[in-house]
Amino acid sequence: MPVKPLVLLPDSQLRLLSKPVEGVDKAVRKLVDDMFATMYAAPGIGLAAIQVGTPLRVVTMDVSKRDDTQEPMALINPEIVWSSEEMRVMEEGCLSIPEYYESVERPDKIRLRYRDIDFKEHEIEADGVLATCVQHEVDHLNGILFIDYLSKLKRDRVIKKYTKLAKMKDEEA
């Protein structure tokens, strides 16, 4: 289960529209395994396939609070089929934008349709951290980042900072 390198801002891959999975084969199972390894190593509570460079509609997630009770979830082709009028604000971060956190307002509750690792369809309701995380991950599948919800001033500042950092790393290499 190798840990994969994360795709970081301002990499244009993060703006791709990820493609639906047609069925779960060996390659998709390996992708999910690698994504769990990468997500837990980071550590993060969610990961979209594009963050490891694969433009498929695959998400891993674990919003459990304690380390000793892992609750791994793999979401294939997740779709938000309903969201509440009621909103909530949560501080968000993203593994593709390391060590940057900002408050984002999103629907408080959602209804999620997805397929599991056996390609079986499920529909669940989510609220709290799970609802926030699902919305953040589904956004990734559509090329949207949480900084897109901030003011243009804040967003431009963040992009500039990470562009500089990427250039510095490039020159090192």
Ligand code: GNR
């Ligand atoms: O690890 C993560 N934490 C987090 C916190 C608040 C809202 C969303 C997230 S997702 C993030 C991992 C990530 O970048 N997933 O795409």
Ligand code: NI
């Ligand atoms: Ni993210």
